[in-house]
Amino acid sequence: xxxTLVIIPTYNERENISRMIPEVRKHLPxxxxxxxxxxxxxxxxxxxxxxQKNDPGLFLIERPGKQGLxxxxxxxxxxxxxxxxxxxxxxxxxxxxxxADLPRLLEACHEGYDLVIGSRYITGVNVVNWPMMRxxxxxxxxxxxxxxxxxxxxxxxxxxxxxxRKVLETLRLDKIKSKGYGFxxxxxxxxxxxxxxxxxxxxxxxxRTEGISKMSGGIFNEALWSVIRIRYNSIxxxxxxxxxxxxxx
Numbered sequence: 001x002x003x004t005l006v007i008i009p010t011y012n013e014r015e016n017i018s019r020m021i022p023e024v025r026k027h028l029p030x031x032x033x034x035x036x037x038x039x040x041x042x043x044x045x046x047x048x049x050x051x052q053k054n055d056p057g058l059f060l061i062e063r064p065g066k067q068g069l070x071x072x073x074x075x076x077x078x079x080x081x082x083x084x085x086x087x088x089x090x091x092x093x094x095x096x097x098x099x100a101d102l103p104r105l106l107e108a109c110h111e112g113y114d115l116v117i118g119s120r121y122i123t124g125v126n127v128v129n130w131p132m133m134r135x136x137x138x139x140x141x142x143x144x145x146x147x148x149x150x151x152x153x154x155x156x157x158x159x160x161x162x163x164x165r166k167v168l169e170t171l172r173l174d175k176i177k178s179k180g181y182g183f184x185x186x187x188x189x190x191x192x193x194x195x196x197x198x199x200x201x202x203x204x205x206x207x208r209t210e211g212i213s214k215m216s217g218g219i220f221n222e223a224l225w226s227v228i229r230i231r232y233n234s235i236x237x238x239x240x241x242x243x244x245x246x247x248x249x
Contacts, residue, residue, distance in 0.1 A: 004031040004106065005080050006089040009072040013093040014042040021051060021058065023099040028106070032057040034079065036072040039065050068179025069159075070186075077168050088163045097160040101203050105162040108199050114167050115191045117153065118160030119200035129207035141181070141224075148227045149234070151189050154200055157181040167191050175241050182226030189230050194242035 006024055010017055017035065024033060037045040037060065048060045061075060073090060080088050087109055091097040101118055108116040120126050121142060127135055138157065145156040161184075171194065176186050192198055233241060 002086040003084060004028065004087040004089070005034055005076075005085040006031055006091060006102070007034045007036065007073060007076040007080070008091055008093045009036045009038070009069055009076075010040060010044045010093050011038045011066060012040045012042045012044065014040065014044045014047055016093045016095060017044055018047060020093055020095065020099065021055075024102065027099045028102045030057075031102075032059065032085070034059045034061065034076050036061045036063065036076050038063045038067060038072070068183075069181075070176065070179040070183030073183065074173055074176060077173060081165070081168055084165075086165050088165065088168060090159055090161050090163075092159060096206050098203065098206070101160070101201075102162075104201055105160075108201055109162055109164055112197065113199040114164045114196035115188065115198045116162045117155060117158050117188070117198065117200045118203040118205075119153075119155040119158055120203065120205045121154040122200040123202040126202055127205045127207075130205075144224070145185055145227050148231050149185075149189055151192050153188055153192070153198060156188055157184050158200075159184055160203060160205075161188075163191075164196075167194075167196050170194055170196075170242070172241050178226045185226060186230055189234070190241045193234060193238065 006028065008017070008020065021033060024031065035044075035048045035058070037048065039045070039062065045060060045062050048058065052058050052060065061079065063072070077088065087106060089102065089105065091102075097118060105116045105118060121139060125135060125139070142154060142156045145151065146153070171187070171190050176183060178186050188198065
């Protein structure tokens, strides 16, 4: 099997990560896992360290405190690139992303796509146990992103994705500044602008049953403003973000 890495950021996910690690192993045998923990008070990192004693494919980055989803992924991306992983996944620890869908994302990459997105909205609304208001906000955010940026993606804030290595090698990761959902938008946008092939595959997104959501008003506001910044940079500074950019971009 090609070298694959599943990156899972955590903060107070001790109960979820104890179940998630074996589920990832079950559905994607042979893959490596990277847990990026922001000093969880519930002992998430301590649990992972204990599991590492018998699991040479389980890795941990410990950070001193909450620094945002985007910085967690960027740190893990750089780690992965230094170690020659070919396929790099992002997913949540709380089972809102089903580990059983991991092989489907990888299969789409094998078909020739460079960034594969587990999409909640490509075939309607595939969300379970969310209040209607949160669904409207999430869908509205993606519509807003498409209107401002032109990106042909239905679920622009999706956090269940698989990158081919060459995408992360090409993008200027040091230019990605968003920490929350804006990070997901930025990465998809600049991958698209760089000419990579993006594909959405339908998934069923289930709200967490353990732990507390990390969603906040600040994260939402950052995502809204980041779209304006992305559009501005795509007009005036695009070569700083994607090199080469597509001729039409």
